[in-house]
Amino acid sequence: MRNKSSFKQNITLYSMVFMLFCLVFSSVQSQSAAQYFEKGNAAYEAENYQDAIDKYSRVLELKQESAALYYNLANANYKLNRIAPSIYNYERALQLKPGDADIKSNLVFAQNMTIDAITPLPQNTFSKWYKSILNLFTIDGWATAAVVFTMLFMGCFLVYFFVYSTAQKRLFFTATCLSFFLGLSALFFAFRSQSQTNENNIAIVFSPTVEVRQEPKMSSEEAFVLHEGTKVRILSVREEWSEIQLADGKEGWIPKTDIKAL
Known part of the structure; x- marks a missing residue:
């Protein structure tokens, strides 16, 4: 009969082997996705748009996604005059990269192919300004900005207490207040972005x-x-x-x- 120490060692060994297997599998999967993505790009350049769509779709089947992938997939569908798939994938790309000018421009071209002419309800200036700021970054982007400004706030706050010059104190006090305000703003937009994603189905x-x-x-x-x-x-x-x-x-x-x- 094995003692407890030996049993624990075996469990640890199995866990390490399993983790190693997961890492290797994830790495192989990522490499396969990258290969399909490159093959899709090559097919697109050769004007084999359906083949490009098939290759890009294989990347999605491997649970890999990116704004570039959806953008290229939309372009290939657009070349085949497939309105819905092109708009759908441009929208997916825009979700991952809200501020990308190329995605927005191509989305407009695709939307011009639709039959339905729908005039959005009018928005006031504040609403337009608010949405333009909110759509600058994704949820992750706003969250990252909040973390960066929080760290900047802490750094400026510490430096403020260690400097002796009045001018430097004023400078770092201003920087502390500004970074604090920007951090709170980024956090607010991160929550609003998450809320908008849940509301706008x-x-x-x-x-x-x-x-x-x-x-x-x-x-x-x-x-x-x-x-x-x-x-x-x-x-x-x-x-x-x-x-x-x-x-x-x-x-x-x-x-x-x-x-x-x-």
Whole structure:
């Protein structure tokens, strides 16, 4: 019979082997994803857009994602005039990299291919300013900024107590207050970004044409018609139906299979 010490040593050994296996598997998976990504880029350059889409999709199957991947996948679909997949992937890329000008520009080109002309509800100047700041970074970006400004605040606060010059004290006191304010602001935007992600359950219409109903049943009266590529917000879900809202405020019910959530 093995003693306790030997048993614990074996458990530790097995744990180390398992962790090593996980690291090796993760490394191999990442390398495979990178290879498929490069093959997708090569196929895109050769104008083999469907092959590029297949390669990029393999990367997603390996549970790897990035703004560049979604951007390239959207470009390949755009080249094949696939409206919904291109808009969907541009939106996914924009979620990971909100301030990217190329993604925003290409998204506009893709949206111009849609049939539905939806005029968003008017926003005041403050709302536009607020959203423009909020969309500068992702949730992780704002969280990182909060950590950086917090560390800067602590550093300036410590230096403030160790300097003797009046001018230097004023300088570091100002820097302390500024970094504290910026840290709180970054933390606020991080929470608001997370809240907005939870509230704005956005989806893209994938069916060429779909009739939106006033109630969640096929026998209900038609409210309006949507076409491929239109962006909607999911308000609620009931069995096989999703209650949606358009940017102009219109609401209705649509079959879940006709849309794809971001």
